[in-house]
Amino acid sequence: MQFDRAVVPGSVSGRFTVSPSIPNCDVSTAFTAPADAPCRIRWLSGNSEFVLQHPGAILLPDQQYTFTLRGGFRDPVGAVNTVDHSWFLTTAGAPMVRAVNPADGSAGVPVDSPLTIDFNSGMAAATTEPAIHLDPPVPGTRVIPNTKDHSRFMVLPGHLLISGIPYRLSVDRTATDLHGQALAAGVSASFTTGGLSPGGHGVVLAAANPQGATEIIVTSLSAVEDGLPIATETALAAPSCAVHSGCGIAAAGAPLYTYTSAILSPDHRWLAVVEQDQTVPGAPSTLVVLDAAAGAIRTAISGAALPSWSPGGSLLAYQQGSSVRIYRPADGRTTQLPDGDALVAPPAWGPASELLVLNSMTSSGSASEPHVELADTLVGARYALPGVSGPATAPVVSPDGTLVALYRTGTSRGTWLAGVGASSAPPRRLDPNLTPLGFTDPGTLVALAAPPGGNPAIVRVSISGDEQIALPGIPGAPSAPVVVVSPSGRQLAYLARAPSGRVNAYVENADGSNPTALTAFTSGTFDAVSVTLTG
Known part of the structure; x- marks a missing residue:
């Protein structure tokens, strides 16, 4: 309440009333109430106004209150105001x-x-x-x-x-x-x-200590609305040893197994996970295929690793021993390609789920070196990539299935493009300082540029003329960041160290815009160790 001049507070006390009374508030004592009282009167502006503060006395909802100051109060020189003053206030309804x-x-x-x-x-x-x-x-x-x-x-x-x-x-x-x-x-x-939501997902492996990843986290690729974070939920968590004396070579409290890989099928139905037993030294890895929504195990394959889903999600390619096998979760059938060199990375699928591009390691001779070969899943054959020989790595397939981009070492160093399938284009070197990461469309490649004496950068490259556009830098990322291109080519994912000191997973548009955190690990929690995308 404001006055036209200063008044004597004691002449106001006892003349101010509220009807009906405010629950938990006695206005007759509010003028002398302490600061922590449910309600109190506070004088302002040299006693020319006062405020009724009532943090512990909440007004009733949808209620009209009458505030009255009876006449008889005076100013410091003795002038008395004899008029009664009343005003009304109606509160809003209760929240709903x-x-x-x-x-x-x-x-x-x-x-x-x-x-x-x-x-x-x-x-x-x-x-x-x-x-x-x-x-x-x-x-x-x-x-x-x-x-x-x-x-x-x-x-x-x-x-x-x-x-x-x-x-x-x-x-x-x-x-x-x-x-x-x-x-x-x-x-x-x-x-x-029901099942998993439609649309793209991220799958993040999270580790709390150097033993390895112990949680698999599924994320959406965008927030449900502005002002909220991206939804992240744990899909699997590795159990810990609950025996005081330990579980094999795993100490009490240590994980019984860790995760080395996890990928979600493009149809969001299946989750392929590679587990590594931590209780037995030298134990082989196990590839587990689960119903992504129900968590029910569809199959578990000992000694298998490096899984890769076909574009439609109906087939899973993986390595077991010296062979590449194809698993069909719908009916549980498995087929096998001819034995050959062991893989060093998950196979890359062509868009029709027929072509596989294999990054293998030569096993004969004294010096091992990686190379790229092709496989046809329909006829069950492995064969050389036409026109490409010698050490090569990092193969990626164009969305239309007509090109394979790969990195060659030695005198042929750099990113090369080789025609496959219906394309008869001979191999050609695109750029000596690029390592391919993935395609955003049939004519655009995302690559890591590492010019001699320069800083590495992620670039978008026009394959027709090697025109390069550098994407914005990634704060907190290593000098040579690992970037994953989504199957649609519309988004990129990467790992970077956040201000909290923890490594988190991020996603951004293929042009480098709208970088968004997929995870928000804080100090004392997890580090993201890998990220994959679907959609």
């Missing part, structure tokens, strides 16, 4: 839940879908976050307020939900708005889960 996503009764909700709650007013995070519950509870679940819209919250389960299970998302009345007003009524919505 405007929408819950997924809505009550929804079925087939993606197991990795972020859950959102929309209120009709800004809500206090301190009271709203603990008032939101997901049942059955999922360990590690977080409630995240939208940083740009305080009326919206996201529930991010700590683990992928289980397919085919009914869940309930609820909000208790203990949630309050930014003014301390409690929710008008609690709300709950029940839903049933």
Whole structure:
């Protein structure tokens, strides 16, 4: 309340009333109440105005209050104001839940879908976050307020939900708005889960110590809305040794196995994971294929590694011993290519799921060197890449399947382009200082440029004329960053060290715009050790 001049505070005390009374607030004592009282009167501007502060006395919702100051108060020189003053205030209604996503009764909700709650007013995070519950509870679940819209919250389960299970998302009345007003009524919505969400995903291997990756995290490639982070949820977590004396060579508390690779099929149905046993020295790796949503194991293949999904997700190529095998999860059938040199990297598929480009290591002779060869999965044959001999590595296939880009060493050093399939284009060197990373379209290559005496950079290259456009630098990335190109060619993913000191995974558009964190590991948690993309 403001006066036209300073007044004597003692002449006001006892003349100020509120009707109806404010719960937990006695205005007759508010003029002398301490600073931590539920309500108190604070004088300002040399006693020419006062404010009723009531942090612990919340006004009732949708209520008209009458404030009255009876006449008889005076100024310091003794002039008395004899007029009664009254004014009215009507409070807003109690906050309400405007929408819950997924809505009550929804079925087939993606197991990795972020859950959102929309209120009709800004809500206090301190009271709203603990008032939101997901049942059955999922360990590690977080409630995240939208940083740009305080009326919206996201529930991010700590683990992928289980397919085919009914869940309930609820909000208790203990949630309050930014003014301390409690929710008008609690709300709950029940839903049933289905498979993984459509669209692109990132798969990140995370390690908490040098022993290796112990968590596999599935992420979306964009935030559900502005002001919220990208949804990240744990798909698999390696168990730890619970025996005090240890489990084989694994000490108590150490992981029983670690993950060396994880890739999601393009149809989002299957997850291929390579596990390394940590309890037995020299144990072979195991390739496990799981239903990505349900977590059920489809097959486990001892001694297998370097998995690679076909573009449609119906076939999985991998190495086992000296052979490359093709697994079909739909019916469990496996075919085998002729034995040959062992792979040094996962096979690269052509767009029709027939061509495989193999990066192999010569096993004969005293000196081993990598080379590139082709395989036809329909006829079951391995053969040399026409016109290309000698050491080579890093092969990638163009989206139309007519070109293979690869890096050759020695006197032929640099990125070369070789025609395959229906193309009869002879091999040609594109640039001596490039290492191919992937195609964004049939005419554009993403590559690592390392000019002599210069700094490495990620560039987009026109394969028709070797015109190069450098992409923006990656803060926190190593001098020669490892960059992954999505199968669609629209996005790039990479690892970089965040200000927290932890290595995180990031995604950006193929032109280098809109860099976004896929993970947000902080000090004392994990480091991202690899990232792959689908979509």
